[in-house]
Amino acid sequence: MLLKCIPLFFLAQLLIAAAKPTNPHLFNSDDPLQRELERQAKEETVHLLDSLFRSQIAYFSEVKAALNPQTKRSQDISLYITRLNQAIAEKDMDKKDQMWLDTFEEFKDSPLLLNRESETGLTDSQYKTLLTGQKLQDISTKFVTDVADYFWQIAKISGKVVGNGISSGNQS
Template sequence: MIFKCFSLLIITQILVATAKPINPGFDDPQQKALEKEAKEETVNLLNSLFRSQIAYFTEVNSNLNPRTKRAADIRLYITRLNQAIAENELDKKDKMWLDIFEEFKGSPLLLNREEETGLTDMQYKILLTGKKLQAISAGFVSDVADYFWKMAKISGKVVENHFEGKNRLTNP
């Protein structure tokens, strides 16, 4: 489950690219509307990712001694995620996500170090795989599936718009 979560994070980074302009300089209002819709959907997905992580790590943190290093790391991580949610521009949000990833790559939030968590390996494993945490992860997987569906529909509209535009140019 933990590896699925991180795999989804990487996939999300790839998905951000799908909201980039398909044909820059192409001045078609419908095309621009579709690009805007794709960006909005990507922002929604990123916010869903951030909220899922906030919910997940809030649950983990609630079971840690608040004075441990891991609890402090998680609180800071949650603060950074909330800041990313507050950003509305896709490129800035994406940069913030990359910055958060860089900032916390040295802090093994999902790995147990007893001196940082105050828990044994088994206790931490049980904490990370609880039913509530599985439900949070499943909810995010559902959000990703919805995103793929919406982006497929938008892509279909882009292709349709492209061919309609070509037909208007060749058959006036």
């Protein structure tokens, strides 16, 4: 299960990178429908990012609850959760994205999922059991479902964008 969790966090990085259009001028249109579809796509992306942050908060809150609050890992997790809550509170997608990237950078060297007995107060076996509990599996499963829902919504919006582009092209 631990090996299943780590890729989820890397998947999150890829999703955030993919969510930002590489050429925002492609969507610059005077067409109200195109602007509305772009707004919907951004709204879906913000929803996914917030879901990702909430999943990580839930996951690490479960881990933290089992740790002695005086341990370094518990304190690291508290700071990480604070950063994620700040990202959820941000409404602007670009700022939210930057906050996530900054948080990822800040914590990339902090082994939140790895055990160092001096930082967790737990043996390797105890920490592994903690990281792979049923609640944590449920949180991971929900995140995968949220990602699938996101791609479905974006596919529907993309279909409307293409359909609108074809309709607009036929009118010219």
